[in-house]
Ligand SMILES: NC(=O)C1=CN([C@@H]2O[C@H](COP(=O)(O)OP(=O)(O)OC[C@H]3O[C@@H](n4cnc5c(N)ncnc54)[C@H](O)[C@@H]3O)[C@@H](O)[C@H]2O)C=CC1
């Protein structure tokens with residue numbers, strides 16, 4: 333039986349998404365079919381593309397060119413310069429990918445990067461990122477952003493939250509929910525029978541016994557004690573500054589960090605080229621490259637497709653493939 337394709341939303345046309353789609357097709361065309369949802373006129377044309385009326389035709393078409401489910405946008409692609417008139421199309425591509433995976437026409441979705449400000453300005457997009465938008469579209473209670481590579485898996489508990497607002501956003505309920513979702517996904521989607529999780533503190537030195545902050549004592553430790561009593565293998569709260577060196581990384585399957593940069597700086601430093609962003613807790617698989625729209629190099633041919641290729645491969649493995 334022909335495998336279902338992965339549905340790829342085009343992301344911001346002014347970013348590197350269109351060239352990444354072409355480069356990934358050139359690498360994966362025979363082994364991992366995907367269908368790109370976007371405006372064919374925005375593709376650079378370095379490789380052929382094939383417009384397909386239905387995603388079921390993507391695996392066959394992939395031998396001849398990049399399979400495309402067309403979505404017409406207003407205007408041409410201008411690398412580095414997002415067009416307000418195109419913002420609604422960017423959102424529609426994500427919605428289309430979700431509809432395809434929900435109807436069983438695609439096996440997973442993989443999203444190319446959006447420019448959050450361009451979507452807010454051009455489409456009144458009210459979500460800080462895909463993660464929150466997908467949670468909304470799927471009707472999920474809560475989801476988790478995980479960044480994963482060969483060397484590290486890491487989860488920020490608070491996600492797209494201004495640093496000044498993190499202490500208020502970091503509640504015991506949120507921490508517990510995000511640990512539970514991560515633990516369950518490591519078992520069911522990453523085949524780790526007994527996941528080991530290492531949890532960072534929020535403050536320097538994990539609060540130094542209350543001398544440098546109280547969130548560890550008042551919020552983090554009580555949650556960890558409760559979940560340990562259920563049998564979860566949890567350590568922490570750890571000082572975040574010593575949680576990511578090589579020896580420390582051998583002691584856990586995923587690190588739970590308290591805010592965006594605490595989680596993403598280590599993995600992007602270790603593995604920027606091959607890190608993958610995966611949303612856990614959705615009723616379908618969603619992956620994404622770890623980087624953004626890279627306006628500074630869009631249209632120059634310098635974009636490295638490795639993270640996007642890894643994102644497609646991870647989506648494939650998480651849906652039973654062997655890529
Ligand atoms: N999943 C998503 O939709 C994501 C979207 N973004 C959005 O992207 C926009 C730009 O974010 P930045 O912080 O500037 O990060 P960025 O990842 O777009 O760029 C940071 C630096 O890395 C380089 N870079 C990024 N990807 C590359 C690639 N594949 N090959 C070679 N060089 C690459 C860029 O040229 C730039 O110098 C923002 O609007 C942000 O919100 C950021 C991360 C993820």
Ligand SMILES: NCC(=O)COP(=O)(O)O
Pocket residue numbers: 460461462463464596609620622
């Ligand atoms: N820095 C990671 C990021 O912004 C990805 O967000 P999302 O669009 O995948 O929610």
